[in-house]
Amino acid sequence: GENVGLHLPTLSVQEGDNSIINCAYSNSASDYFIWYKQESGKGPQFIIDIRSNMDKRQGQRVTVLLNKTVKHLSLQIAATQPGDSAVYFCAESYTNTGNQFYFGTGTSLTVIP
Amino acid sequence: KAGVTQTPRYLIKTRGQQVTLSCSPISGHRSVSWYQQTPGQGLQFLFEYFSETQRNKGNFPGRFSGRQFSNSRSEMNVSTLELGDSALYLCASRTYNEQFFGPGTRLTVL
Numbered sequence: 001g002e003n004v005g006l007h008l009p010t011l012s013v014q015e016g017d018n019s020i021i022n023c024a025y026s027n028s029a030s031d032y033f034i035w036y037k038q039e040s041g042k043g044p045q046f047i048i049d050i051r052s053n054m055d056k057r058q059g060q061r062v063t064v065l066l067n068k069t070v071k072h073l074s075l076q077i078a079a080t081q082p083g084d085s086a087v088y089f090c091a092e093s094y095t096n097t098g099n100q101f102y103f104g105t106g107t108s109l110t111v112i113p
Numbered sequence: 114k115a116g117v118t119q120t121p122r123y124l125i126k127t128r129g130q131q132v133t134l135s136c137s138p139i140s141g142h143r144s145v146s147w148y149q150q151t152p153g154q155g156l157q158f159l160f161e162y163f164s165e166t167q168r169n170k171g172n173f174p175g176r177f178s179g180r181q182f183s184n185s186r187s188e189m190n191v192s193t194l195e196l197g198d199s200a201l202y203l204c205a206s207r208t209y210n211e212q213f214f215g216p217g218t219r220l221t222v223l
Contacts, residue, residue, distance in 0.1 A: 032210055043117075043203050043214035044156070051210075089156065091212075100169045101146070101212060105155035 012110045019077040021107045023090035028071060030092040035064055035075045038106070039086045047075070047088075077109075085111045115140065117206050117215035125221045131192040134218045138185050138206030144168070145187040146212070147179055150201040159202075162187055194222045 013019045025033075031052040036044035048059045050066050050073075057064050063076040073090050087106040118137045126132050138145050146169075147159040158171035162181035179189040185206075191198055201217045 034212065036214070043119075043216045046211060046213055049211060091156075093210075100158060100161065102158070103148075103156040 009105070010108045010110070012112055013080050015080060015082060015111050015113050017080055019075075019080045019084065019109060019111075021075045021077075021088045021109065023073040023075075023104055025071050025073065025090070025092045025102075027092065027094060027102075028068070030071075030094045032093045033064070033066065033073050034091045034101070035062075035073075036089045036091065037084075037086045038089065044089060080109075080111050082111045082113055085109055117204055117213055119202075119204050119215040119218050121218060122216065123219045123221075125223060126194050127223050128194055128196060130194050131190060132194060132220060133188055133190045134202055134204075134220075136187045136189075136204030136206075136215060138187070138204075139213060142206035142208055142213075143185055144207045145181055145185065146205045146207070147187070147189045148203045148205065149173070150203055150217070151199075156203065159189065191220075196222050198222050 034049045035047045037047050038044040048062050048064050050057045050064045055066055061078045065074045077084055087108050089103050089106045091101045091103045093101045117139055120135045144163045146161040148156045149159055150156050159173055159177055160167055160179050161169040165181045176192045181187045199222045201219050203214050203217045205212045205214045
């Protein structure tokens with residue numbers, strides 16, 4: 001599969017702080033990206049997406065930043081809460097594979113109360 | 114709208130057996146993808162079905178197969194199970210881009 005990698009396998013943050021989860025991708029042709037959150041025993045939950053014609057997209061407490069120059073994606077979580085503790089995956093896709101998604105191995109976020 | 118549903122949620126099989134997993138996509142979604150998730154491996158793409166046709170296929174042996182019915186429900190089958198097939202099998206459905214996952218089926222091969 002594609003090399004959709006993550007810079008850090010684990011991340012610990014204090015409750016109330018902001019979290020930043022990073023993701024590197026290798027295919028410059030990728031044109032669509034999704035961040036997922038996976039809690040223990042559950043399937044991945046869609047958080048936010050971004051297309052390659054955008055640099056930034058904001059949701060509720062989350063922001064995704066896309067830097068196509070260095071092929072880097074980040075997820076920022078504001079005011080991190082204990083319920084944010086989970087594994088976060090980034091996924092990329094590009095049209096010439098029929099929008100097949102490629103996933104990184106995930107970053108485990110632990111929120112310290 | 115109801116989310117993606119998968120049955121069964123848990124399965125225990127022995128080596129050499131076969132297994133069939135089922136997935137019902139979100140209403141209106143015609144694309145269904147299957148993934149295998151194992152510790153440390155992330156999500157590995159198995160295949161995608163769209164309108165009853167396999168549209169994409171990952172790098173898995175032929176023991177892994179799937180199909181999609183006219184109502185978009187999908188099944189995947191694994192024959193001649195091996196210990197290494199123990200994993201969480203996830204189904205995802207989508208519209209054009211956004212992809213939503215089901216809770217998964219936890220398969221344990223003994």
